[in-house]
Amino acid sequence: MSRSNPRVLSTLERAGGFASAQEIYRLMQREGESIGLTTVYRSLQSLVNDKIVDVLRRDDGEAIYRLCGDAHHHHLVCKSCGETVEIEGGAIEKWARVMAEEHGFRDVGHTAEIFGICSKC
Amino acid sequence: MSRSNPRVLSTLERAGGFASAQEIYRLMQREGESIGLTTVYRSLQSLVNDKIVDVLRRDDGEAIYRLCGDAHHHHLVCKSCGETVEIEGGAIEKWARVMAEEHGFRDVGHTAEIFGICSKC
DNA sequence: GCACAAATGAAAATGATTTTCATTCCCATA
DNA sequence: TATGGGAATGAAAATCATTTTCATTTGTGC
Numbered sequence: 001m002s003r004s005n006p007r008v009l010s011t012l013e014r015a016g017g018f019a020s021a022q023e024i025y026r027l028m029q030r031e032g033e034s035i036g037l038t039t040v041y042r043s044l045q046s047l048v049n050d051k052i053v054d055v056l057r058r059d060d061g062e063a064i065y066r067l068c069g070d071a072h073h074h075h076l077v078c079k080s081c082g083e084t085v086e087i088e089g090g091a092i093e094k095w096a097r098v099m100a101e102e103h104g105f106r107d108v109g110h111t112a113e114i115f116g117i118c119s120k121c
Numbered sequence: 122m123s124r125s126n127p128r129v130l131s132t133l134e135r136a137g138g139f140a141s142a143q144e145i146y147r148l149m150q151r152e153g154e155s156i157g158l159t160t161v162y163r164s165l166q167s168l169v170n171d172k173i174v175d176v177l178r179r180d181d182g183e184a185i186y187r188l189c190g191d192a193h194h195h196h197l198v199c200k201s202c203g204e205t206v207e208i209e210g211g212a213i214e215k216w217a218r219v220m221a222e223e224h225g226f227r228d229v230g231h232t233a234e235i236f237g238i239c240s241k242c
Numbered sequence: 243g244c245a246c247a248a249a250t251g252a253a254a255a256t257g258a259t260t261t262t263c264a265t266t267c268c269c270a271t272a
Numbered sequence: 273t274a275t276g277g278g279a280a281t282g283a284a285a286a287t288c289a290t291t292t293t294c295a296t297t298t299g300t301g302c
Binding site: 037061062 | 260
């Protein structure tokens with residue numbers, strides 16, 4: 001297992017905290033940083049494991065990485081412009097817990113996202 | 122532009138109204154239907170254009186197609202053995218609707234899955 | 243039968259992501 | 273200061289879903 005290359009995180013921050021692996025790679029190249037695409041992917045994966053960044057998916061399936069606050073939250077994403085709002089998921093937490101218990105599951109986690117068209121689009 | 126091959130739609134229905142292009146293709150092959158992967162993709166695209174099916178994304182980015190108006194449900198998945206239980210998500214539906222409204226989003230959909238360890242594992 | 247448009251599918255192209263593997267770097271210890 | 277091993281790196285190849293290309297087949301109206 002490898003640790004994250006700090007330049008990757010700093011580039012993601014500079015990119016507005018929202019970019020794909022390929023974009024981060026291209027950005028670093030353009031800025032004259034010497035790094036391999038492999039290292040970018042590895043660093044991002046490691047940041048995801050450490051819960052320092054979030055992964056979402058563009059409509060075309062490309063993964064986008066984003067810095068996130070440490071509190072557990074969910075996302076409301078605009079399918080058109082990509083605007084993202086972090087939202088509370090209290091109801092979800094309870095739902096997940098109840099459903100898991102009802103079916104005898106333990107060590108449960110969950111994912112939940114809402115997507116639609118924001119008011120500006 | 123091409124029209125949808127009816128066997129693709131019927132296979133998607135038989136698959137529980139929820140499958141990826143590759144899965145539909147493999148399913149048709151296994152059932153002895155003669156069809157090309159290209160036609161499967163083209164048919165699904167056409168069904169999406171006609172709003173007969175929905176596209177979502179798996180966590181790994183693979184596109185999954187779902188019959189619109191199909192009874193909507195969620196999954197409880199065992200991380201260890203893969204067993205999957207279909208569950209009701211009434212609470213989620215309401216949560217999604219409320220959150221979307223609160224932030225001025227429209228045409229909203231959502232994804233939600235719970236994963237954990239089942240009682241057998 | 244004939245021409246022409248639509249449908250089909252094999253194979254190649256594309257693009258993101260992952261894997262492989264040899265090399266380089268770091269660092270603790272002899 | 274050597275040296276040995278583990279971690280980090282990146283080029284190149286492999287993988288996998290999806291799209292494109294293009295030649296062939298099929299269907300339909302005339």
